[in-house]
Amino acid sequence: xxxxxxxGSKLWAAAIWFLVGFFVINLFAMIATVVTSSFATRWLGTWxxxxxxxxxxxxxxxxxxxxxVLLVTFQVIAAxxxxxxxxxxxxxxxxxxxxxxxxxxxxxxFLLPLMIPPITFGIPLAxxxxxxxxxxxxxxxxxxNLVPTVPFVILVMIPFIEQIDPKIEAAARVFGANTFKLFxxxxxxxxxxxxxxxxxxxxxxxxxxxxxxFLVAGPTSQTLVVxxxxxxxxAGVRAVQSIDAMAVIYMVTTLVWxxxxxxxxxxxxxxxxxxxxxxx
Amino acid sequence: xxxxxxxxxxEHGPSLRQRLAARGFDAVTLLxxxxxxxxxxxxxxxFAFGFILSFEPKAGGDWxxxxxxxxxxxxxYDTIGNTLRLAIPVTLLNLLLAVPIAFRVxxxxxxxxxTTILVLPITLGTVLVAExxxxxxxxxGWFNRTLMTFGLISQPLKLVHxxxxxxxxxxxxxxxxxxxxxxxxxxxxxxxxxxxAATLGASAWQRFRHVYLxxxxxxxxxxxxxxxxxxxxxxxxxxxxxxxxxxxxxxxxAAATAAFEEYDYSMASAIAMIMGFVQLAIVVAVLASRxxxxxxPASGAKG
Numbered sequence: 001x002x003x004x005x006x007x008g009s010k011l012w013a014a015a016i017w018f019l020v021g022f023f024v025i026n027l028f029a030m031i032a033t034v035v036t037s038s039f040a041t042r043w044l045g046t047w048x049x050x051x052x053x054x055x056x057x058x059x060x061x062x063x064x065x066x067x068x069v070l071l072v073t074f075q076v077i078a079a080x081x082x083x084x085x086x087x088x089x090x091x092x093x094x095x096x097x098x099x100x101x102x103x104x105x106x107x108x109x110f111l112l113p114l115m116i117p118p119i120t121f122g123i124p125l126a127x128x129x130x131x132x133x134x135x136x137x138x139x140x141x142x143x144x145n146l147v148p149t150v151p152f153v154i155l156v157m158i159p160f161i162e163q164i165d166p167k168i169e170a171a172a173r174v175f176g177a178n179t180f181k182l183f184x185x186x187x188x189x190x191x192x193x194x195x196x197x198x199x200x201x202x203x204x205x206x207x208x209x210x211x212x213x214f215l216v217a218g219p220t221s222q223t224l225v226v227x228x229x230x231x232x233x234x235a236g237v238r239a240v241q242s243i244d245a246m247a248v249i250y251m252v253t254t255l256v257w258x259x260x261x262x263x264x265x266x267x268x269x270x271x272x273x274x275x276x277x278x279x280x
Numbered sequence: 281x282x283x284x285x286x287x288x289x290x291e292h293g294p295s296l297r298q299r300l301a302a303r304g305f306d307a308v309t310l311l312x313x314x315x316x317x318x319x320x321x322x323x324x325x326x327f328a329f330g331f332i333l334s335f336e337p338k339a340g341g342d343w344x345x346x347x348x349x350x351x352x353x354x355x356x357y358d359t360i361g362n363t364l365r366l367a368i369p370v371t372l373l374n375l376l377l378a379v380p381i382a383f384r385v386x387x388x389x390x391x392x393x394x395t396t397i398l399v400l401p402i403t404l405g406t407v408l409v410a411e412x413x414x415x416x417x418x419x420x421g422w423f424n425r426t427l428m429t430f431g432l433i434s435q436p437l438k439l440v441h442x443x444x445x446x447x448x449x450x451x452x453x454x455x456x457x458x459x460x461x462x463x464x465x466x467x468x469x470x471x472x473x474x475x476x477a478a479t480l481g482a483s484a485w486q487r488f489r490h491v492y493l494x495x496x497x498x499x500x501x502x503x504x505x506x507x508x509x510x511x512x513x514x515x516x517x518x519x520x521x522x523x524x525x526x527x528x529x530x531x532x533x534a535a536a537t538a539a540f541e542e543y544d545y546s547m548a549s550a551i552a553m554i555m556g557f558v559q560l561a562i563v564v565a566v567l568a569s570r571x572x573x574x575x576x577p578a579s580g581a582k583g
Contacts, residue, residue: 009484016384019377024397027452029422030412031404037415047425091315098309106316113323115505115563117513119532120552121323123539124330147322150315155506156461159499163468179307197464201457204402210516228407229516240411247408255400262396 031251038244056245064227064246070253072138073207073223077257079142080149080206085199087146088153093187095154096161097169110151118148118211126215136218144212149202156201160194200261207254224250334549346550356551359531360558366443366518366530367511370450374458374507375500382463383488395463402456409449410520414440417448445521446528450511458507465499466492505563512559531555 038056040049060066095107113121125144126135134140164187172186213223222230228246300306337345350356381398385391401409417423419436427433439445469492477487515532522528535555539548 012380012484013384016380020381020384020394020398023377023455026416026423027401030409030416030452033415033422034408034412037411044420047422087315087318090311094309094312098306100303100305100309106312109316109319109324111563111567112327112560113319115509115560116327116556117509117532117559119513119515119535120556121327121330123535123545123548123552124333125322125326127545128326128329143322146318150318152506154315155502159465159502160468194464201460208402208406210406211513225407243407244411247411251404251408254402254404258399258402259396262392262399 034244034251035248038241038248040241056239056241057249060242060245060249063242064231066224066227066246066249068220069222069224069227072221073253075138076141076145076213076221076223077203077206079138080145081199081203083142084146084149084153084202085195087150088198089157089191089195091150092154092157093161093183096158097166110154113148113151114155118209121147122211122215125212129216135216136221138221140216140218141213141221141223144216145206145209147212148209149206152202152205153198156198157191157194160191160198164190196261200258203257203261204254207257224253330549331553333546334553336546338544338546346547347554349547350550350554355529356534359529359534360554362528363512363514363530363532363555364558366446366450366514366528367508370447370454370511371458371504371508374451374454375462375504377455378459378462378503379466379500382459382466383492385463386467395460398459399456401452404453406449406453406516407520409452410517413445413449413452413521417445440521442523443527446514446518449517449521450514453517454507454510457510458503461499461503461506465496465503468499469495501566501569504566508562508566509559512555531558 036049037043039052039054041051041053043049091110095103095110122144125147129135129140129144134143168190169182169186172182177185207223208225210225210229213226214229217223217226228243228250231243231246294302297306334346335343337343339345385394385398388394404412415421417439419438423439424433424436428436439448473491473495474487477491482490513532514530515536518524518528518530518533524533531551532555535548535551538544538551
């Protein structure tokens with residue numbers, strides 16, 4: 001590890017830590033505002049609310065049938081993560097390792113869904129899904145969410161795969177490994193950190209993906225984020241505190257997932273971990 | 281003819297399989313097929329459907345009527361400028377913040393805590409960020425109160441229901457994503473390359489400029505594009521935190537208005553196509569420049 005000890009480097013480091021500190025302090029203050037509000041009885045124009053209560057949580061839980069919504073959310077996310085991983089990693093491997101006619105066209109095909117906002121292709125996609133009767137069902141929601149996540153996995157995985165020296169694979173081929181064996185014994189261990197990181201990002205994107213779920217979801221296939229938007233945008237006056245309570249539930253739900261994911265993947269070691277298992 | 285007989289095996293040539301492999305088609309190439317079929321069914325077909333729909337104006341008129349209306353009405357065509365004025369500065373700021381922080385985090389021994397904190401805003405959701413910023417940055421919020429307590433300002437700053445409210449929410453929701461991608465690209469580069477440069481006497485700036493930057497360029501290009509797309513498609517926060525009739529009337533608001541308030545799906549599709557075109561123009565420019573830089577293993581010079 002290189003440590004620079006010049007004055008300039010120290011000032012630079014201090015400036016960066018100041019920046020990080022400013023961001024984190026404001027972030028936590030903003031979250032604290034919402035959490036405080038979700039427990040507040042009445043809060044107008046003062047530093048802290050008049051009193052505290054937990055009734056917004058019980059009312060949010062029963063009013064929005066949150067248990068069902070959470071269950072659907074987890075099922076949708078699990079399906080999206082699994083399918084996008086299976087489709088995305090295989091395609092990324094082919095694209096990273098082979099040159100063939102039409103490859104550029106294929107890459108363009110996978111780039112487009114990421115480079116076009118969900119609302120742009122979401123409206124026609126919803127129309128098509130309604131024609132096939134898939135819209136409103138669980139698999140309709142999963143299919144719509146897969147449209148940007150499969151290309152996302154492909155695009156994130158291509159640089160990872162390109163970074164792995166093809167000589168390692170060539171060596172495995174020389175010793176007689178077929179494609180399947182090569183994948184299981186050589187590529188998967190090397191790529192696993194990258195795959196997990198890509199899927200972690202898919203998970204987080206899917207939780208937050210509003211437009212696509214909103215456009216195709218039926219009453220029994222709403223995810224948490226859509227239910228939350230309905231609570232905010234639907235007609236009828238709802239207490240700000242009740243919405244804040246639901247937003248806090250949303251945050252805690254996704255936070256648990258993120259922390260679980262970060263237990264297994266250290267995003268800072270995505271590729272360096274692969275390096276620590278030398279293949280030669 | 282007989283003289284050619286000894287070379288008969290060559291006349292048969294390589295097998296079909298070998299010939300295809302020489303052109304890059306083998307079992308590995310076939311792995312791309314499931315994803316390609318999926319993309320054709322769920323992306324290309326619906327998109328083509330929307331494209332055709334955009335040339336069938338609801339109100340009648342010729343096939344370009346929707347596009348003519350868009351580019352003759354400042355209330356519609358100004359949305360392109362409004363969106364770009366938000367999306368480009370936010371994306372550049374996020375990337376400029378993410379790079380030095382990622383380089384600093386890379387040197388830390390206990391990275392996990394800080395990474396988790398920086399990634400945390402991903403979990404917040406647009407509604408929570410919007411609610412939180414409305415309260416926190418509002419005239420009675422903690423931010424203005426703190427500044428006034430310290431005597432830095434005498435009047436509360438107007439930070440929400442304008443450009444800066446949307447800007448702040450895009451930085452908060454976009455930064456973690458940009459940071460995570462940048463960090464994975466930065467840590468993916470073998471430190472031995474930097475150590476070699478340091479041994480030869482390169483300063484921190486020189487090591488960044490001549491070792492890291494060329495290796496990171498492809499990663500930066502992709503990070504820029506993905507972050508830009510997120511910022512470009514801003515919708516809920518532009519409504520909740522911005523000034524949806526004025527400076528933050530972004531293009532997705534125009535598309536949503538056409539679709540869900542006027543029920544003019546043809547016009548909505550036309551706006552969506554324009555939106556996609558503007559965005560693609562920028563993304564293609566960025567990705568095309570990717571080819572100008574080094575590409576290959578970043579895992580050290582030792583074979």
